[in-house]
Amino acid sequence: MFPELSTFWFSFGFMMLCTYIIFGGLRTVVGIAFFGLILPAYLLLTFGWAIKFSNFYNLLPIWDHSVKELLIGSYNMSLTFIGFEIILFFYPFIKEPKKSKKWAHLAVLTTTLIYTILAVITFAYYSEDQLAIQVWPTLTMWKIVEMPFVERFEYIGIANWNLIMLPNVCIAIWICSRLIKRIFNIRQKIGVFFVISALLLLINFINTRQEISLLNDYFGKIGFGFTFIYIPLLFAAIMIAKRVKKKMKKKSKGLS
Numbered sequence: 001m002f003p004e005l006s007t008f009w010f011s012f013g014f015m016m017l018c019t020y021i022i023f024g025g026l027r028t029v030v031g032i033a034f035f036g037l038i039l040p041a042y043l044l045l046t047f048g049w050a051i052k053f054s055n056f057y058n059l060l061p062i063w064d065h066s067v068k069e070l071l072i073g074s075y076n077m078s079l080t081f082i083g084f085e086i087i088l089f090f091y092p093f094i095k096e097p098k099k100s101k102k103w104a105h106l107a108v109l110t111t112t113l114i115y116t117i118l119a120v121i122t123f124a125y126y127s128e129d130q131l132a133i134q135v136w137p138t139l140t141m142w143k144i145v146e147m148p149f150v151e152r153f154e155y156i157g158i159a160n161w162n163l164i165m166l167p168n169v170c171i172a173i174w175i176c177s178r179l180i181k182r183i184f185n186i187r188q189k190i191g192v193f194f195v196i197s198a199l200l201l202l203i204n205f206i207n208t209r210q211e212i213s214l215l216n217d218y219f220g221k222i223g224f225g226f227t228f229i230y231i232p233l234l235f236a237a238i239m240i241a242k243r244v245k246k247k248m249k250k251k252s253k254g255l256s
Contacts, residue, residue, distance in 0.1 A: 033167035040160045050141045054124035079220035
């Protein structure tokens with residue numbers, strides 16, 4: 001949108017907004033997450049413009065991929081699907097966690113349906129060769145949106161996308177600062193400043209689309225390992241530890 005705009009200063013302003021939100025407490029972060037979902041929700045309707053130009057025969061033939069190819073595709077989608085594990089950090093702060101289970105599952109279902117619908121529209125709108133060269137295929141579809149009061153809707157769409165990114169960044173920084181507080185016994189506000197300073201420093205080294213893609217690949221692999229390897233192993237270790245503690249208690253009672 002603005003190729004001459006300094007990435008650092010834009011990121012600096014964005015991070016200052018995140019700092020202000022995080023300092024408001026967890027309730028403020030959750031409130032921003034709510035509005036970050038509701039306010040830009042109208043963007044989903046704009047993808048309807050692509051339907052009349054779509055060729056759904058592009059989806060055919062169905063089930064012509066092997067199980068290995070499906071697994072590889074799922075692995076490459078790791079970056080898109082990671083994020084639900086934040087419940088591990090938020091769970092202690094939920095007032096009635098057992099009653100919140102259905103809402104958590106509904107949220108995952110809603111997210112999956114949105115991803116599926118957008119994927120179907122994208123695959124139908126572009127051919128396989130076009131998808132191979134498109135950098136942001138979903139966002140590029142906004143170029144065909146025509147309204148009487150706006151000529152370039154993609155500017156509005158991308159600007160509104162900041163509202164979608166804002167809660168994700170706030171939640172990530174809040175979790176990082178919370179971990180710093182628990183591990184190093186440092187005030188969370190100091191941890192927030194540390195995380196934001198590190199992010200602003202790293203942003204200066206990322207300038208090209210290739211570097212962003214490389215970063216996404218690394219985070220996708222790390223997220224896959226954390227979600228599908230570390231968390232199951234952690235769960236198994238906790239279950240084993242609980243059983244060992246029960247056996248130790250029974251032995252101690254028997255001896256007494």
